[in-house]
Amino acid sequence: MNFILVMSDSLRRDHVSAYRNQPEQWASGGRWPVETPNLDRFADRAALFQDFYVGSFPTVLNRRELHTGRSVFTFGEWEALPEHETTMSQVLTAAGYNTMLVADTPHIFRRGFNYERGFAGFEWIRGQENDGHFTDPPEVPVPFALNKMRSNAASFQTHGRNAAHRVQEADHHCPRTFRAASEWLERNHDNGPFCLVVDTFDPHEPWDAPDWYTDKYDPDFDGESISFPKYDYWENFLSPEELRHCHALYCGEVSLMDRWFGEIMATVNSLNLWDDTAIVFMSDHGYYFGEYGLIGKAIMMEDVPAHPFPLHPAVNHLPLIAHIPGITSAGQTVNGFVQPQDFMPAFLELAGAPDLGTMHGKSFVPLVRGEAGQVRPAAISSHSIVAPVAGRPSTIVTEEWALIMGAPVTDATPARTEGMLGGTGVNVLGPQRPPLRPEEPGEYAIAPHLYRTVEDPHHAEDVIADHPDVARELQALLIEYLESVDTDEKYIAPRREMTFG
Numbered sequence: 001m002n003f004i005l006v007m008s009d010s011l012r013r014d015h016v017s018a019y020r021n022q023p024e025q026w027a028s029g030g031r032w033p034v035e036t037p038n039l040d041r042f043a044d045r046a047a048l049f050q051d052f053y054v055g056s057f058p059t060v061l062n063r064r065e066l067h068t069g070r071s072v073f074t075f076g077e078w079e080a081l082p083e084h085e086t087t088m089s090q091v092l093t094a095a096g097y098n099t100m101l102v103a104d105t106p107h108i109f110r111r112g113f114n115y116e117r118g119f120a121g122f123e124w125i126r127g128q129e130n131d132g133h134f135t136d137p138p139e140v141p142v143p144f145a146l147n148k149m150r151s152n153a154a155s156f157q158t159h160g161r162n163a164a165h166r167v168q169e170a171d172h173h174c175p176r177t178f179r180a181a182s183e184w185l186e187r188n189h190d191n192g193p194f195c196l197v198v199d200t201f202d203p204h205e206p207w208d209a210p211d212w213y214t215d216k217y218d219p220d221f222d223g224e225s226i227s228f229p230k231y232d233y234w235e236n237f238l239s240p241e242e243l244r245h246c247h248a249l250y251c252g253e254v255s256l257m258d259r260w261f262g263e264i265m266a267t268v269n270s271l272n273l274w275d276d277t278a279i280v281f282m283s284d285h286g287y288y289f290g291e292y293g294l295i296g297k298a299i300m301m302e303d304v305p306a307h308p309f310p311l312h313p314a315v316n317h318l319p320l321i322a323h324i325p326g327i328t329s330a331g332q333t334v335n336g337f338v339q340p341q342d343f344m345p346a347f348l349e350l351a352g353a354p355d356l357g358t359m360h361g362k363s364f365v366p367l368v369r370g371e372a373g374q375v376r377p378a379a380i381s382s383h384s385i386v387a388p389v390a391g392r393p394s395t396i397v398t399e400e401w402a403l404i405m406g407a408p409v410t411d412a413t414p415a416r417t418e419g420m421l422g423g424t425g426v427n428v429l430g431p432q433r434p435p436l437r438p439e440e441p442g443e444y445a446i447a448p449h450l451y452r453t454v455e456d457p458h459h460a461e462d463v464i465a466d467h468p469d470v471a472r473e474l475q476a477l478l479i480e481y482l483e484s485v486d487t488d489e490k491y492i493a494p495r496r497e498m499t500f501g
Contacts, residue, residue, distance in 0.1 A: 002277040003195040010204040011283035016319040018043035027290030028247035038262030047332040052320035053379035055339040062284040069344030069359030073382040074487040080113045086358045088344040090118030095353040102181040103199035104173040106131040127162030128201045130155040144224040174202040178260040182267040203253030218248030231296025247289040286315040305440035310393040316381040336367040337379040389417040391441025396474045403474035405448040407494035416440040468500035
């Protein structure tokens, strides 16, 4: 069996129209449906997973979990892929697979992060976000106010230089990535069994899809297009119209990504690969557009301490669509918790490759076959807990409840730390490391929250005061899980001390 795994960064589940759960009005104020016709056609022929959740958050931790089958938030930070960790591509390559990574997500390659390790080949489509690819043109204007920007002017101008060389839609990063993957398939589809991983950064910001995509959503807007906003409470720096347009810019990128996902599916069909190729489409996390008053997925601004934010469904409940020949059926719905750590064991099982005993994940194949209702009692989504600081929230989801809790303020986890590894500023290549970013979670991140997931899927009403006993049960599930993957007790102990009234 061949494998094609497609990752789309920051794609929300409710922006994939196959899930049929879009509101009449978004939290951003926008009133538009988001259509993903190519993903919908794929879902019609494949299986739509209902309970796929973030594991380790965000981008780099997610990729490490996906490629190693290990629960990274329990022991790791935003950092390079260590040489000693066994990867899915490494095992499949040793088993005779032709393994290839095609990606425009910059963080997994930059500064020696080495997430291409184990693949027989890789292609980095350069220039996303602030990847220093082009040095011209020398002057790049910033089209919106600097006090609304998440990064600095120089960072945004780097992206502007990369974008300045585009002539047509196909020159954007997502199209180039899917086209490169399609061309690799044409050259390699009959060169033995293969595993192709396609990792596109879109619809992650900066949002710069061609105007004809964005205009479908907010055609009458005539203000500043804020394509790289701060992660903050939106009312601190945006007007309602600007928030709505930020969401429209994002939706334009969703449409662009869907359009070019169709390119790789057309290649699969033309090469007659459907009957012997497992194809998986997934996202790594979502994004807030007004939910909880926030835009982004944390509190992140220049010269302000990092501020992790709880992982609610807009960020941690994700799209997953999969076709597995001989196992899935057209239009199938799959229930049961699945997380990124489960992909490596599933792929190795399907490939008949050896399990080397390094993984924390559980194969999701029994869920697809209908042989199991669940492979785990709860899905746990979490910021890294490897930090001597309060907060760093984890979300524990069961079939009926969701508990959000981090570490309380204790001697071991104070309300502020002066710096931890994290972000694209980390340089693993030498001693010239930039200053570590201080972190100071807010009250909302430190306090626990409880929600009824069936009656309240969007976490509108916190009921922890009424059900402290349920909170303690889910806390016990978290502690049990941390112990099961050999988490250092110093990270577990503060979470044992969380109380619920």
